[in-house]
Amino acid sequence: xxxxxxxxxxxxxxxxxxxxxxxxxxxxxxxxxxxxxxxxxxxxxxxxxxxxxxxxxxxxxxxxxxxxxxxxxxxxxxxxxxxxxxxxxxxxxxxxxxxxxxxxxxxxxxxxxxxxxxxxxxxxxxxxxxxxxxxxxxxxxxxxxxxxxxxxxxxxxxxxxxxxxxxxxxxxxxxxxxxxxxxxxxxxxxxxxxxxxxxxxxxxxxxxxxxxxxxxxxxxxxxxxxxxxxxxxxxxxxxxxxxxxxxxxxxxxxxxxxxxxxxxxxxxxxxxxxxxxxxxxxxxxxxxxxxxxxxxxxxxxxxxxxxxxxxxxxxxxxxxxxxxxxxxxxxxxxxxxxxxxxxxxxxxxxxxxxxxxxxxxxxxxxxxxxxxxxxxxxxxxxxxxxxxxxxxxxxxxxxxxxxxxxxxxxxxxxxxxxxxxxxxxxxxxxxxxxxxxxxxxxxxxxxxxxxxxxxxxxxxxxxx
Ligand SMILES: C=C(O[C@@H]1C=C(C(=O)O)C=C[C@H]1O)C(=O)O
Numbered sequence: 523x524x525x526x527x528x529x530x531x532x533x534x535x536x537x538x539x540x541x542x543x544x545x546x547x548x549x550x551x552x553x554x555x556x557x558x559x560x561x562x563x564x565x566x567x568x569x570x571x572x573x574x575x576x577x578x579x580x581x582x583x584x585x586x587x588x589x590x591x592x593x594x595x596x597x598x599x600x601x602x603x604x605x606x607x608x609x610x611x612x613x614x615x616x617x618x619x620x621x622x623x624x625x626x627x628x629x630x631x632x633x634x635x636x637x638x639x640x641x642x643x644x645x646x647x648x649x650x651x652x653x654x655x656x657x658x659x660x661x662x663x664x665x666x667x668x669x670x671x672x673x674x675x676x677x678x679x680x681x682x683x684x685x686x687x688x689x690x691x692x693x694x695x696x697x698x699x700x701x702x703x704x705x706x707x708x709x710x711x712x713x714x715x716x717x718x719x720x721x722x723x724x725x726x727x728x729x730x731x732x733x734x735x736x737x738x739x740x741x742x743x744x745x746x747x748x749x750x751x752x753x754x755x756x757x758x759x760x761x762x763x764x765x766x767x768x769x770x771x772x773x774x775x776x777x778x779x780x781x782x783x784x785x786x787x788x789x790x791x792x793x794x795x796x797x798x799x800x801x802x803x804x805x806x807x808x809x810x811x812x813x814x815x816x817x818x819x820x821x822x823x824x825x826x827x828x829x830x831x832x833x834x835x836x837x838x839x840x841x842x843x844x845x846x847x848x849x850x851x852x853x854x855x856x857x858x859x860x861x862x863x864x865x866x867x868x869x870x871x872x873x874x875x876x877x878x879x880x881x882x883x884x885x886x887x888x889x890x891x892x893x894x895x896x897x898x899x900x901x902x903x904x905x906x907x908x909x910x911x912x913x914x915x916x917x918x919x920x921x922x923x924x925x926x927x928x929x930x931x932x933x934x935x936x937x938x939x940x941x942x943x944x945x946x947x948x949x950x951x952x953x954x955x956x957x958x959x960x961x962x963x964x965x966x967x968x969x970x971x972x973x974x975x976x977x978x979x980x981x982x983x984x985x986x
Contacts, residue, residue, distance in 0.1 A: 541673050542588060542608070542653070544625040549665045552696055554582045557658045558776075559759045560695035561585075564688070570628050570654070571762055571776040571785075572926060574934065578661065579622050581926065584692070585655030587670035590627070594635050597649040598889035605885070608653075609929055621796075621932055622659045623666045627651040630777065630924030630938065633893065633917040637910050642943060642950060643918030645779035651927075655685075656692060667693070711983030713752040715974075719914060720746065724963035726912045727955075733908065734959045741837045742899035742908045744966075745954030747915055748974050750981065756944045758783050764980040771864050772976070773936045775924060784919050786941025787976050789864050792891055792923050794934040795884040800850055802887075804838040804859070804872040806896040806956055807831035810972050811866055822861045822868055830960040835859055835870040837895040837958075841902070842874050845890045850876025866975040888923045888935050896956060897921040897937045918943065920952040940976050951977050 554571065561569050561584035573580040588608065592600035605627060629651030632643070657668040669689055673681055723746040730742045758776055762785065765774045769787035776785035791803040809825045812818030825831050839855065846853045853876040862871035878887075892898075898921075899905025909917075920943075925935035942951035953973035955966045978985075 542625060543671050543673055545669045546620070546623045547667050547669075549667050549693070551665050552658065552660075552693070553699075554580045554658055554660055555759055555763050556699040557584075557692070557696040558582045558762070559699050560692050561656070563695075565655075567778050567780050568652075568654075569776070569778045570652075571774070572628065573766060573774045575771050575773065575789075577766070580658075580660040581622065581626070581628065582658040583626075583628055583652065583654030583656070586652045587655045587672050588625075588653040590629070590649070590651045591647050592649040593647060597631060597635055598885055601649050601651060602883060602885045605651075605927065620659070620661070620663065620666060621928065621930075622661065622926070623657070623668050624929060625653050625670050626657055626668070626926055626928050627653055627933075628777075628926045630919055630935075631888075631892070631922050632919055633897075633922045634906055634910060637917065639918075640916040642916055642945075645782045646784065646919050646943075650779070656689065711752055711754050711981075712986040713750050713981060713983055714986050715978070716749045716751075718747040718749055720967060722914055724967055726914075727957055727961060727963040727966050729912060730908065730957045731959065731961050731963075734957070739904045739908055740900045741834065741895050741956055741958050742905050742912070743893075743895070743897050743921075743954050743956045744909065744913055745915060745917060745921065745952050746913075746970065748951040748953065750942070750949040750951060750978070752947045752949075752981070752983065755946055756949055756981065758785065758944060760982070761785065761944075761977075761980050764982065765976065768865055768979060769940075769976050771862070772940065775936070775938065775941075777919075777924070781945065783944045784938070784941065785944060786938060787980070788936045788939045788941060789862065789869070790896065790937040790939055792894070792925070792935040792937050793884065793887045795878065795887070795932050797932070798878045800846065800876050800878050800882075800887060802842050802846060802874045802891065804835065804842050804874065804894070804896065805862060805869050806838045807835045807870040808867050808955070808969055808972060811863065811868060818863075818868075822863075825861065825868060825870055826859070830958060831870060832859075833960070834956045834958050835872070837900045837956075839872050839874075841895050841900055842891065845887075846874050846876045849882040849887060849890065850878055852877045864976070866979075867972045884927055884931060884933050884935070888925075892923050892937075893921065894937065897939065897954065899956070915952070917952065921954060940973060942977055949977070949981070 565584040772787040859870040927933035
């Protein structure tokens with residue numbers, strides 16, 4: 523049978539009487555968006571999408587074979603503990619060299635487990651990771667489908683038969699789905715956007731500036747919400763498709779929980795682990811793109827030379843560098859930032875690399891780095907407390923670590939910015955800015971207006 527021929531590996535995890543069996547098969551190329559769409563029938567609320575810049579790795583997950591949920595301040599440690607338990611249950615393993623296949627965990631954390639929670643984020647706990655039932659992995663090398671199943675001792679055959687049928691039907695449906703390129707659709711959709719309490723946000727910025735000048739804190743990133751109301755249900759697949767097309771330098775993601783979907787296109791890598799190599803990114807200070815090449819160049823030069831922008835960026839570099847030095851050998855950081863240009867915004871950018879010491883895991887690095895001064899502030903603990911006090915907002919998973927981990931400890935996390943939570947016809951978008959001693963509330967407000975552009979453009983339709 524074709525499937526038997528395609529089958530390349532079978533990993534088995536034993537859990538008491540349960541076993542997590544993970545089967546990886548290579549497929550003819552398949553469109554990830556069509557696969558995501560084909561999953562709507564049986565897996566709505568349990569789907570995810572991830573692609574990195576340049577589409578080096580694209581993942582689509584459907585269903586939940588295994589879930590790790592954690593609450594409270596020690597959520598990072600709890601997830602790591604559960605992840606290790608899962609790994610220890612490996613009974614047999616035929617190693618497959620393709621990274622990003624097999625029993626991958628995908629999920630994320632909330633920004634601050636101690637912050638007051640609202641109904642907006644009710645479906646997103648402080649930490650949630652899943653091993654999907656079906657994982658589509660698309661890389662430059664090809665296309666793979668992993669099927670993960672938790673089996674009770676003795677009931678292999680029934681589940682396997684069902685899964686085989688389900689797998690065939692998903693692939694058939696995915697190949698039959700013809701999605702438009704997303705550019706011409708939904709032109710009839712109209713949407714209204716509301717800035718939620720902009721004056722209160724500017725007052726919070728002024729208050730933060732006072733506290734910074736008093737020496738209570740050095741930098742605080744303050745966020746605000748923009749509410750979008752559309753005349754019809756937000757089409758997640760088309761929005762994702764457009765984000766990928768329009769935000770090529772960003773990580774595009776969507777994660778469904780219940781009836782809600784958190785999605786966005788974030789340029790902000792938090793940390794990536796590949797073997798024992800760690801890569802982190804400092805991205806902070808923002809300015810728009812020019813309409814002409816000359817204007818774009820002028821704006822970029824201003825970003826590179828303005829004292830406020832440099833100071834704001836340097837907090838991020840200093841913190842990430844020292845966090846990496848605490849866990850890695852051979853930490854390397856360029857002396858000066860360069861420009862990172864996305865479709866509507868340019869940022870100051872400094873990459874940091876290092877070699878992980880023994881005992882340093884991807885999650886221990888995520889915990890150490892989150893939140894960086896780009897998304898939280900400096901010093902870390904004081905800034906998080908200030909955000910809790912000053913922001914009239916439930917950040918939920920906005921600006922939080924979101925990403926994937928494989929069974930070898932490789933993986934990648936981003937800071938989930940340029941994002942929003944979709945609930946039917948409504949989207950709550952979040953935008954933030956780093957506030958320093960020289961910040962001016964009005965210009966910070968103007969700067970934040972650049973940040974919802976990727977999401978608003980991807981939603982399509984017309985603003986009313
Ligand atoms: C907080 C956001 O962006 C962050 C803040 C930036 C800034 O203050 O200039 C720039 C990039 C991001 O690190 C956001 O987009 O919501």
